[in-house]
Amino acid sequence: MELKKDINILIVGLGLIGGSYAMALSKKGYSVKSITRSRSSIDYALKNGLIKDGTTEVDPSVIGEADLIVFALYPHTFVEWITDNQYLFKSGAIITDVTGVKTTVVSAIQSILREDVEFIAAHPMAGREVYGVENSDDAIFHDANYIVTPTEKNTEEAIELCKSLGETLGFARISQLSPKEHDDVIGFVSQLAHCIAITLMTCNEMEHLEDYTGNSFRDLTRIARINDAMWSELFVTNKDALLHQMDLFSAEFQRLRDMLQNEDIEPMREMMRKSTARRALFDKNNEERK
Amino acid sequence: MELKKDINILIVGLGLIGGSYAMALSKKGYSVKSITRSRSSIDYALKNGLIKDGTTEVDPSVIGEADLIVFALYPHTFVEWITDNQYLFKSGAIITDVTGVKTTVVSAIQSILREDVEFIAAHPMAGREVYGVENSDDAIFHDANYIVTPTEKNTEEAIELCKSLGETLGFARISQLSPKEHDDVIGFVSQLAHCIAITLMTCNEMEHLEDYTGNSFRDLTRIARINDAMWSELFVTNKDALLHQMDLFSAEFQRLRDMLQNEDIEPMREMMRKSTARRALFDKNNEERK
Numbered sequence: 213m214e215l216k217k218d219i220n221i222l223i224v225g226l227g228l229i230g231g232s233y234a235m236a237l238s239k240k241g242y243s244v245k246s247i248t249r250s251r252s253s254i255d256y257a258l259k260n261g262l263i264k265d266g267t268t269e270v271d272p273s274v275i276g277e278a279d280l281i282v283f284a285l286y287p288h289t290f291v292e293w294i295t296d297n298q299y300l301f302k303s304g305a306i307i308t309d310v311t312g313v314k315t316t317v318v319s320a321i322q323s324i325l326r327e328d329v330e331f332i333a334a335h336p337m338a339g340r341e342v343y344g345v346e347n348s349d350d351a352i353f354h355d356a357n358y359i360v361t362p363t364e365k366n367t368e369e370a371i372e373l374c375k376s377l378g379e380t381l382g383f384a385r386i387s388q389l390s391p392k393e394h395d396d397v398i399g400f401v402s403q404l405a406h407c408i409a410i411t412l413m414t415c416n417e418m419e420h421l422e423d424y425t426g427n428s429f430r431d432l433t434r435i436a437r438i439n440d441a442m443w444s445e446l447f448v449t450n451k452d453a454l455l456h457q458m459d460l461f462s463a464e465f466q467r468l469r470d471m472l473q474n475e476d477i478e479p480m481r482e483m484m485r486k487s488t489a490r491r492a493l494f495d496k497n498n499e500e501r502k
Numbered sequence: 503m504e505l506k507k508d509i510n511i512l513i514v515g516l517g518l519i520g521g522s523y524a525m526a527l528s529k530k531g532y533s534v535k536s537i538t539r540s541r542s543s544i545d546y547a548l549k550n551g552l553i554k555d556g557t558t559e560v561d562p563s564v565i566g567e568a569d570l571i572v573f574a575l576y577p578h579t580f581v582e583w584i585t586d587n588q589y590l591f592k593s594g595a596i597i598t599d600v601t602g603v604k605t606t607v608v609s610a611i612q613s614i615l616r617e618d619v620e621f622i623a624a625h626p627m628a629g630r631e632v633y634g635v636e637n638s639d640d641a642i643f644h645d646a647n648y649i650v651t652p653t654e655k656n657t658e659e660a661i662e663l664c665k666s667l668g669e670t671l672g673f674a675r676i677s678q679l680s681p682k683e684h685d686d687v688i689g690f691v692s693q694l695a696h697c698i699a700i701t702l703m704t705c706n707e708m709e710h711l712e713d714y715t716g717n718s719f720r721d722l723t724r725i726a727r728i729n730d731a732m733w734s735e736l737f738v739t740n741k742d743a744l745l746h747q748m749d750l751f752s753a754e755f756q757r758l759r760d761m762l763q764n765e766d767i768e769p770m771r772e773m774m775r776k777s778t779a780r781r782a783l784f785d786k787n788n789e790e791r792k
Contacts, residue, residue, distance in 0.1 A: 337716040357714055387713045400706050401719040407758055408698055408722065413777035415754035416690050416747070422784055423677045424647055426627040429691040431721040432698060436781040440774035444767050451762060457706070458759050462752070464705035468697055469748050472741060477734050484730035487703035491726040494712055 214380045215280075215373070217241060222278035224293065226253045226266070228340060229310050230284030231348030234262040236381045239350065245274055253345045262348060275300040280377070283309040286442060287449050291320050303328040306370050308377065310336050312398065313450040314361045314391035322365050332370040334378065335359045335394060337402070341437040350382060358383035361394045399453035404461055406443060407454070409436040504670045505570075505663070507531060512568035514583065516543045516556070518630060519600045520574030521638030524552040526671045529640065535564050543635045552638060565590040570667070573599040576732060577739050581610050593618040596660050598667065600626050602688060603740040604651045604681035612655050622660040624668065625649045625684060627692070631727040640672060648673035651684045689743035694751055696733060697744070699726040 221237055223230045226248035237244045238261060246266040248254060254266035267274060275281075275297065283290050290309060301307070307329060311317050318333045325331050338356040340347060358378035362371050371388070378386045389397065412429075413436035421429070447454055471480045511527060513520045516538035527534045528551055536556040538544060544556035557564060565571075565587065573580050580599060591597070597619060601607050608623045615621050628646040630637060648668035652661050661678070668676045679687065702719075703726035711719070737744055761770045 337714070339716065356716065359714060385713055389714075397708065397711075397714045400708060401711060401715045405702070405718040405722050407755070408702065409718075410774055410777035411751060411755045411758055412695070412698065413780050414773055415751045418687065418690060421687075421691060423675055424627070424649060424679075424687045425691045426629065426646065428695040428699075428725045430784075431724055432695050433777075433781050433784070434721055435718045436777040437785075438774045438778055440771040440778070443774060444770045447762055447770065448765050448767065451765070455759065455762060458755070458762070461701060461705045462755065462759070465697070465701045465748070465752065465755075468701055469745065469752070472737055472745060472748075475738050475741070477738065480734045480737065481730040483704055484700055484728045484733060487700035487723075487726040488728055488730070490703050491723050494720075494723070495727075 213372075213376050214240075215242065215376045219243075219279040220277050221245070222247065222274060222281045223263070223284060224248070224281060225284035225289075226250075226257055226263075226345045227284060228343045228345070228347050229336065229338070230282070231257060231262055231345035232338070232350050232352060233282055233284065233310070233336075233381060235348050236350035236353065238262055238264070240380060242380075245278070247271065247274060248345075256345050262345070270297050270300070272300050276302050278302065278305060280373070281305060281307045282377075283307065283311075285309075285311075286445055287311055287313065287317050288445065290317065291324075294321055295324060298324075298326055298329065301326065301329045305329050306373055307331045308334050308374055310334065312402070312446045314394045314398075315453075316449050318361060318363060318391045322363060330365075330367060330370045332366050332374040333361045333391065334374050335361065335398070336378070336381070336383065338383075341434065343439055353382045353384075355384050357385045357387065359394055360386065360388045361391045362388065363391065395450050395453045396457075399450055399457040403447060403450060403454045404457045406435055406438060407447075407458060408461070409433050410438060412436065503662075503666050504530075505532065505666045509533075509569040510567050511535070512537065512564060512571045513553070513574060514538070514571060515574035515579075516540075516547055516553075516635045517574060518633050518635070518637050519626065519628070520572070521547060521552055521635035522628070522640050522642060523572055523574065523600070523626075523671060525550075525638050526640035526643065528552055528554070530670060532670075535568070537561065537564065538635075546635050552635070560587050560590070562590050566592050568592065568595060570663070571595060571597045572667075573597065573601075575599075575601075576735055577601055577603065577607050578735065580607065581614075584611055585614060588614075588616055588619065591616065591619045595619050596663055597621045598624050598664055600624065602692070602736045604684045604688075605743075606739050608651060608653060608681045612653060620655075620657060620660045622656050622664040623651045623681065624664050625651065625688070626668070626671070626673065628673075631724065633729055643672045643674075645674050647675045647677065649684055650676070650678045651681045652678065653681065685740050685743045686747075689740055689747040693737060693740060693744045694747040696725055696728060697737075697748060698751070699723050700728060702726065 223246045257263045338352040513536045628642040
């Protein structure tokens with residue numbers, strides 16, 4: 213079910229994700245305004261029809277009319293913004309976010325938020341290796357997952373509204389997890405993957421790699437082009453879950469290393485057959501959902 | 503420079519790579535015959551015009567007329583085949599291979615080979631997640647690298663012939679390394695990447711991952727679908743170089759883990775900036791070569 217057409221939507225933070233939200237929603241005829249730090253981002257978004265109006269100020273009238281506010285900020289900036297400006301929200305407004313870690317952020321926001329405003333958290337699992345509103349592209353949502361992470365403080369209405377936002381944005385799959393479950397899963401499938409990619413790209417000073425690589429290395433290091441300010445904050449914000457996933461990975465990697473050292477062919481082949489079966493299942497499920 | 507048109511080419515071992523060689527060469531009008539273990543592979547290759555003739559026998563007339571013989575076999579099978587059948591080669595024949603590791607294989611073959619036959623080794627860095635002649639596709643060579651690995655036993659003529667084969671097959675980049683340099687590079691960019699992918703796919707029993715993954719995890723685990731017989735043999739055949747690369751990776755991964763544990767943000771960001779710069783350079787060089 214898509215969002216009702218007559219709501220006022222405000223996006224705070226016009227980067228790649230905020231801009232892509234704005235693009236998807238404006239294309240469908242929603243009224244989207246934005247508050248962001250840089251004037252040039254507003255100018256770009258206005259010129260390209262991503263938003264109806266925008267400002268670099270904390271404008272009480274823009275905030276006060278918004279029914280749904282999407283925060284596309286770094287975690288610490290998000291908490292600061294709410295602390296400073298939440299008195300400007302309309303009573304009954306729903307706020308959501310795009311933050312890549314949930315436990316600490318959801319608990320921080322929900323504990324300080326006014327009683328008459330509801331925060332329902334979501335994680336749009338989409339991105340690119342470039343940033344900024346100029347690289348906005350709502351096509352990044354089309355084969356992607358959108359995870360809503362409610363707590364016991366959330367109402368069914370807000371959860372449904374948040375899922376409707378995901379559908380309206382065009383996500384392929386909408387699912388629901390607790391913040392803790394989300395952070396464990398994301399620690400594994402996203403953050404650990406990024407840790408591996410940056411390690412692979414820095415562990416060896418070998419040069420002229422491009423003459424000798426197949427697609428494997430290119431695939432494994434695509435995400436090694438990384439926004440260091442954002443990802444270091446995301447890693448630390450999800451520290452315990454990510455450390456756990458890194459340790460699981462390290463132990464299994466060490467097990468493979470020891471098999472190789474000892475030339476234990478059969479256990480090595482067993483591990484490869486298991487990885488093949490798990491990855492094949494993964495492809496199959498993806499295909500079936502298409 | 504492409505291969506001369508009037509040479510007789512024999513491919514021993516008609517799997518994915520042998521079949522793709524046959525396809526590329528037959529399309530360009532070369533006379534390609536094949537010897538392989540399975541009758542059905544020969545039948546498929548004949549029916550689809552990959553080869554002019556083929557047999558499952560060690561046929562003296564087919565071997566005796568060949569000017570260029572490509573071995574697309576597992577390393578240990580390759581050495582056995584040469585030991586048993588090299589008496590059938592024509593004097594002056596050139597043999598080459600497609601093996602993914604070089605130091606041990608090149609030295610084993612060159613030490614047993616007849617004086618009047620020359621082995622020039624090559625590694626076509628192309629593949630798919632499926633096997634068998636039925637999946638042959640010469641398009642896999644078009645954006646790929648081809649590495650020739652001569653030793654002091656090789657003549658300039660054979661090295662040039664081998665590079666001509668790579669060009670005729672349609673590889674994007676032809677380069678030359680010593681067997682030792684090759685194995686170090688491959689241990690890093692290919693074998694280590696496969697070790698990481700299979701570890702990532704087996705280190706965590708989490709289910710329903712497909713609901714929660716972005717493209718990162720999909721990219722990092724694409725090669726986790728792996729031929730366990732072939733890759734376990736390749737790993738063991740390149741054991742020392744691969745163990746060294748695994749240890750470099752582990753040490754760097756552990757360094758990142760400790761930074762996270764201690765919340766050392768600045769060194770973590772420095773590592774991310776380094777990975778970003780190295781990966782961007784890599785993309786740039788790839789683009790420029792296209």
